[in-house]
Amino acid sequence: MPSSKILAVPLNYQGIYPCPVCRVGKIRDMPLMEAMGCDFCHEIFTVNLEQEQLKMLSRQPPLIWRWNGFNWTETQLEGVELGWGYALGASAFVLFPTIIIGIVAYNFPLDPHAPITWLPSIWTCLTFLVHFSIIVWLLIEIYQVPISAYWRGIIRWREVRTTVTSARNFQGNGVIGNGE
Numbered sequence: 460m461p462s463s464k465i466l467a468v469p470l471n472y473q474g475i476y477p478c479p480v481c482r483v484g485k486i487r488d489m490p491l492m493e494a495m496g497c498d499f500c501h502e503i504f505t506v507n508l509e510q511e512q513l514k515m516l517s518r519q520p521p522l523i524w525r526w527n528g529f530n531w532t533e534t535q536l537e538g539v540e541l542g543w544g545y546a547l548g549a550s551a552f553v554l555f556p557t558i559i560i561g562i563v564a565y566n567f568p569l570d571p572h573a574p575i576t577w578l579p580s581i582w583t584c585l586t587f588l589v590h591f592s593i594i595v596w597l598l599i600e601i602y603q604v605p606i607s608a609y610w611r612g613i614i615r616w617r618e619v620r621t622t623v624t625s626a627r628n629f630q631g632n633g634v635i636g637n638g639e
């Protein structure tokens with residue numbers, strides 16, 4: 460028997476698993492409910508133990524992950540296959556206009572004494588950034604990346620750090636004060 464089989468964790472209601480949405484929190488079963496919840500992004504999932512699948516219900520169509528014993532894989536929208544065609548389309552959407560504008564900017568350079576010689580290169584960069592951010596935004600929409608949860612987490616983490624630092628400073632001042 461390969462050792463990986465022995466170390467693999469089966470999916471059940473007693474276990475604690477990484478959250479596939481925020482990848483920060485842990486998901487565990489919710490009392491009195493046949494569901495699991497994340498302690499960080501508060502997302503709620505239903506579990507299919509037979510198929511070792513987790514389903515996120517807060518969106519339509521729901522997102523589904525499969526547990527392979529170690530982590531969540533095969534992210535998919537229920538009934539939707541995001542295959543290579545989409546990846547190719549997305550790459551073309553980003554690269555094609557950028558390349559065309561880049562070629563034009565390269566082949567038809569402006570008069571070097573013109574005041575805006577930097578414009579074509581900036582324009583090429585902007586084309587890339589805008590098209591790229593449209594794809595990123597689409598992915599965020601499709602996979603419902605919990606940006607607000609990340610943001611809350613970062614704020615919470617910073618608050619904790621500030622409290623700890625100021626407490627430490629306060630203590631430090633106290634010691635100096637006593638010595639004087």
Ligand SMILES: [Zn+2]
Pocket residue numbers: 478479480481482483484485497498499500501502
């Ligand atoms: Zn989460």
